[in-house]
Amino acid sequence: MAINRVLSQSKGALAASQMGLSTTSHNISNANTKGYSRQRVEMHANQPVNVGRNRVGTGVGVGAVSRTTSTFVNKRIEEESSDLGQFEALNDVYTQLEADLGDEGETGISSRISRFFNDVRSLSTEPQSVPLRSAVRESANAVVSRFHGMRENFDAMVSDLDRRVEGSVIEINALTEKIAQLNQRIVDVEVTSGSFANDERDSRDLALRELSALIPVQVTELENGGISVASGRAGVLVDPSGNYELSAVRSPDPNHDSSVRVFTREHGGVAGREVTTHLGNGSLGGLIKARDTVLPKVIEKVDTLAYGFTNSLNSVHRQGYGTNNQTDKELFSLKGSQSVKGASRRIELADSMLRDLSTMASAQSPDSRGDNRQLLALADLEDEPIFDNGQANFTNFMSTLIGNMGVEARSVRESLDTQTGVMNQLDSMREEVAGVSLDEEALNMLKFQKAFDANAKMIQVADSMMETVLNLKRF
């Protein structure tokens, strides 16, 4: 009965238009949702039937609601995110280092050291002058406090990096757990109902992207829609059975430079192992590289400077006589051990210098208050190339350190800029495919609305045809 078929076809078409409209509405609602891929309703013509010798169509069928996305672009985004994450982490550290070492104003260590030497020269014109002696002590103290300040900043940066490493590990675990849960739901939905778990897949892609910013990942798609995620030497993070957590452990060994280390958790009889230095790119790897490579290099230089400063000045100062005729006194002291390591933290003014200004050695012979030869010898140390195997004096040494740091900071920033450009490009590519276009959706809205209207009209027509048929007998 053809009229009935028209009615049922139109009913199906109404439903299809409604589904189209609701998908359009879903798209418009999620136009600004991060990681959302636009969806569309796949419609197809139903299997026709044979009427006499002809095949007559049976209307529209709704296939699936699928998302439009590019796996290739998503994969590239995952790869590039890791590089971006690393450069971002390194750039943070260099920005802080530049602020700390930006030795241009009056506060930098090299200008404080040269201030100290100039105050010594000033004292050399009047070796017994108490105000000038106290000026030398003040400028010496300014050097010491700058060393301490730098050291405190470095220590604060290290412990900040430690906290961020811990935070990153927590974040990684949360993300892998989320991916494992989404895996489960996607498999459930797609295997049991046969439809696509579009929104779950979007969420999983987004989580993968966030994860790959922290740590580089290798993703394998499984047939049932699940994925397994591995990360180089850190091994499997997610597989069909769930996620494998990393752990951040505060090292109990106080001599270990990096106090927070990263381990894999023990599972399936396989013991956890340390992966701190094998994390590759990603912001976690960047943080660790900053903490274990970039900062120690700078700290070691500053320690060397503090150590060289203390020892070279002391060895000259010891030979001289103060205005109180005392000799063999120190100007600075390294509290605790005499090692280079940590010298910038332990450098202090010598106790005798704090107690009594007349201990400051100015003379080469006792009982000569106008003798300034030891002060001249002290001031001459400014030109003494005591660093880098007799290559650099204090100023050269520090300016080389700052210059090198500047070069590195610039190259990291340039890499970051390039990488940001790459990511922007990839984001645009993703947006071209998966982004929601409101104009397009408005057109779809019109399209589905018109189709809905037309199908409703169809039902009206069929209805009136049916009425006509039913009224045939009354004539």
Add this chain to the structure above:
Amino acid sequence: MARVTEGLLYNKADRAMNRTRGKMLENQEQALTGRRINKPSDDPQGIVRAIGLKTKIERNEQALKNMEIANSYLSVTDSSLAELSNLLSRAKELAIQVNSSSNQGTDAMRSVQSEVDELYYQALQIANTRVGEHYIFAGYQTERPPFDEQGNFYGDVGQIEIEIQPGQRVPLNVTGLRPFVGLTEIPTKINDLTGEVETPSRAPLAMREPASLVAESRQIDPIEDPEAYAEIQKNVGVNIFHSLKLFSQGLSEGRVDLINGTLDNIDKAFSQVLETRATVGALQNAVITNTDLVDSQQVTNQLLQSNVVDADTTQVYSDLARNESVLNATLAANKKLLTPSLLDFLK
């Protein structure tokens, strides 16, 4: 054809505005600080040079301050020695006057003697000249008067040097030993009992006949070792205080030999004072020449520093203006591009 979505447009607009604002931030930083280099990575080579130049400039400033101090010491030294010269002239006049005077009456002698005694104390005052708290003729022993009432020397031959250029120094003082005592070094003595060499730098030099003093203290016999004796003799002048005392003694006792000897002594004293003044003059010259040199270096260094560090203001402001107009254009374009949508027309 690629799809153009709202997300794409908004992202592009966002990035374009950010980029321009980032550039403007850089311009703003340069405009506010007046510096081209605000962090090491702005110009790593530049900052290395800037630190080197800054150190050099500060060190030169210190050298200029030191040279100013040296100059004032040396000026005072020179004018003291000039006064001493005048004093010696007067003493010579008096000696000649007494010598040639036909009536060597006791009254006239006495008035001359009182003037000579006055000259003695003036000379002592000159010898104990101070700059601030420092006795300038005392060598390193600057904190106490180098000469006592008897004219004994308590100072040493220490030269207080200052740096006038990296690695270059000049002394800012001359010891009073040469002009006032006529010696160039503190004589060493051999202790008769122990046979050890003593340097009596802190012991007063005894008032003795100057010519014999050194030879005697070194126990050099002019007959046995005439060369060494001659060498020492060459460096020996006269003790001005001693000469004036002998003059005064000669006047009070009427001894012509002493008064005659005074003329000789004063001539010798003149030449040793003159010699010291020449040294002081040379030092002053060195200081002044170097002051000029360092001054001109400062100008060059500051120019170099400015080239390295300072922002080119014109450049900065024109960049800022350009970026501002870029930003305005971006904002205007965004306003046009982002508003219209098909939805606006479906009414």
